[in-house]
Amino acid sequence: MxxxxxxxxxxxxxxxxxxxxxxxxxxxxxxxxxxxxxxxxxxxxxxxxxxxxxxxxxxxxPELIGLPTLDDVISDSIEESFEQALRSILEGRMDDFRRCLIQLFLSGHAIWELGDKLIARIMKEVGHRWECAEVDVYQERLGCEIITRCLYELRGMVKPPAADAPLAIGGTPAGDPYSLASTLVELVLSEHGYRAVNLGSNVPLSSLERAIDRLRPRLFWLSVSAIDDVPTFVEQYNELFAKHGQQVPIILGGRALSEEVRGEIQYAVFCDRLSILNTFLSTLQPQSQHAPAVQRNS
Ligand code: B12
Structure with missing residues (x-):
């Protein structure tokens, strides 16, 4: 971008x-x-x-540098913005959600926080209301669409990786159509200075294995929110791990990786939320260096 x-x-x-x-x-x-x-x-x-x-x-x-005007955005706090953001998703108001997300990003919230505390929480509520027949399928789909577009925009607002930045790749396996978590993982890695590439959703594990072979990433992630057939998944995942798991740290996450499934596979780290990934990445590298602080009135 x-x-x-x-x-x-x-x-x-x-x-x-x-x-x-x-x-x-x-x-x-x-x-x-x-x-x-x-x-x-x-x-x-x-x-x-x-x-x-x-x-x-x-x-x-902010409009002078291509951002939306943010005058009427109510708060810099995720907690206080939650209801407004949820409403904008349920009512399909992309501009309002976009302004809310950008405001929170500009006020210093890290991507992992926006993912765990805002987006996952909103989608959980959407899922709950769908279960209770209070939200229609189209509202859920449009919500995902709006969030995806806004996350792509945030991607363009994160500092581009250095020329020699380590590569991280990942995606979701065949049978898993979910996309938001993997898109967020890509962004968290970008914020940590990685050249992060989300290969997409519903990618056969054999193809992901070839991607690791060819692209030689420093890190590999897999988000697993749905598994068609557990024994097949375990078998194919274990093949991938046997080939690459000792050289490339494999980071796992996603609701479908229950304790039972995890008991049958190996990995470097399992993250039930993005904050765990953030902590893990912080232990791998020095904290990103920010420019020296300035006096506001200087
Ligand atoms: C959106 C959605 C869909 C969309 C997804 C579209 C898309 N483009 O992604 C689609 C249409 C595919 C879908 C389909 C279905 N869905 Co659905 N879906 C959801 C919903 C509302 C949101 C999921 C989401 O994107 N959340 C946002 C992400 C960011 O959050 P997250 O997934 O919780 O991930 C967090 C962590 O797990 C972690 N994480 C996840 N992966 C990874 C990976 C790494 C590396 C790391 C570090 C971290 C990490 O970080 C994230 C942030 O905290 C959930 C409700 C819910 N509670 O989440 C239902 C939900 C998951 N779906 C459900 C159901 C029932 C279905 C369907 C069966 C519906 C149907 N009858 O067809 C199908 C099944 C599809 C399949 N093949 O399995 C149920 C599952 C119930 C259950 N017990 O399993 C839920 C819980 C809704 C509900 N309340 O009933 N769904």
């Missing part, structure tokens, strides 16, 4: 500060910049967002 860049003047306006303040932040390395062919400073959007998120700097005019 291309990372658009903006002039210092536009970025200063977006933050509602003077150009000289912005220049000082850039000179101190608080905002990473690059140069145009003509030698002028330009600022990639991902650097602007990284700065806003980790220094707690509010964007006064």
């Amino acid at each position: 291309p990372d658009r860049s903006f002039s210092p003047r536009t970025v200063a306006e977006a933050f509602g500060v003077s150009e000289s303040s912005l220049k000082r932040w850039c000179d101190r390395g608080a905002i990473q910049t690059s140069k145009t062919a003509g030698g002028h400073r330009k600022i990639p959007r991902s650097s602007i967002l990284d700065f806003a998120r980790h220094q707690g700097m509010r964007l006064a005019r």
